[in-house]
Amino acid sequence: MKVKVATKILEANDRIAAENRKIFDGAGVFVVNLMSGPGAGKTSLLERTLAAKGGLRVGVVEGDIAGSDDAERIEKYGAPVVQINTGGACHLDANMISDVLGDLPLDELDVLFIENVGNLVCPAEFKVGEDMKVMLLSVAEGHDKPLKYPLMFQESAALILNKIDLLPYTDVDVGKIRKDAQSLNPGLRIFEVSCRTGAGIDEWVAWLGREAEKS
């Protein structure tokens, strides 16, 4: 019975996600569903991406349980941004995105980031209308994460390993993260970055630009 309800919720969500996707495609905007556990650096990655974005016109939807800190951080870069507060829900869903579409200048954007709630589990189950999912993992979270939280690694087109400036002060084995993540998802693209120092950001932004152009 519980499973039946959950399946219906997922089916209804996927229908609305497909409608969102049609609207995004019509406006010619490439949409990235950005996911990670709490504090892996999603907003910091967006700040670095906005600072380095070159020719790309980027907008952002911020998803948080509470607060508008992240939207305020993004606004400083002059990007159009909408904050969603889920009021307790542990992930964004397609309906929440559908509700804010009218608040975004979609026709003027090349890329729209939808920054999900910090949660390494639930966001991976709910499409929001994205062209691709991208996930972050802070290296401070340890090398056992891919095998313990497999779905997000399987669903993502790219994995951004953030906070590599902390590597000298931890025992984390980046080789094991790479190996386990690619065993779950052989096509996974992996970037190593530090949003604190800026290392690796150019490579990520260049790849993002190529992916947006392809679509």
Place this chain on the structure above:
Amino acid sequence: MKVKVATKILEANDRIAAENRKIFDGAGVFVVNLMSGPGAGKTSLLERTLAAKGGLRVGVVEGDIAGSDDAERIEKYGAPVVQINTGGACHLDANMISDVLGDLPLDELDVLFIENVGNLVCPAEFKVGEDMKVMLLSVAEGHDKPLKYPLMFQESAALILNKIDLLPYTDVDVGKIRKDAQSLNPGLRIFEVSCRTGAGIDEWVAWLGREAEKS
């Protein structure tokens, strides 16, 4: 309708949690529901606690979506341990705990840790029969977490700030974490520890022993 279903699930969960609690009380075991985001160091804290436990007889239930790495780590310390794989679910619930009660020597334990799935959101909503909730936050997750994920901070008796050995290499403001966490929960007890170096562990273990004795 969605809310109605969710309420029913929570009510049913709380009923089973109360039954678990009765069984724990009857066996004289003090139960801690241990929660955090992914990679904050829950299992490392248990390893340090087991190594330092003094007179306490400690058992562990490990909750993970997949894998048994954590149970294997705990087993090395000679503690009774049961691994639960949730198979996708983002938190433990009372029913999962009820299912494994027969696999634990409750009468021989002073403290039972129930290590929840790594998730800063959902585990805080589901009682499992615990005497108290304890949460960890890795300082590498940043100082904005209390206000963005308030429920877990409100529900916990203690907050363990882990990975303080990384503080010199981050921009995190521990004072802000303390202030915001205690504004959400004035009675919250806060410990600063490093499971890597062992700093602060003795104070936590001494407090745990006193709490277990009180109950």
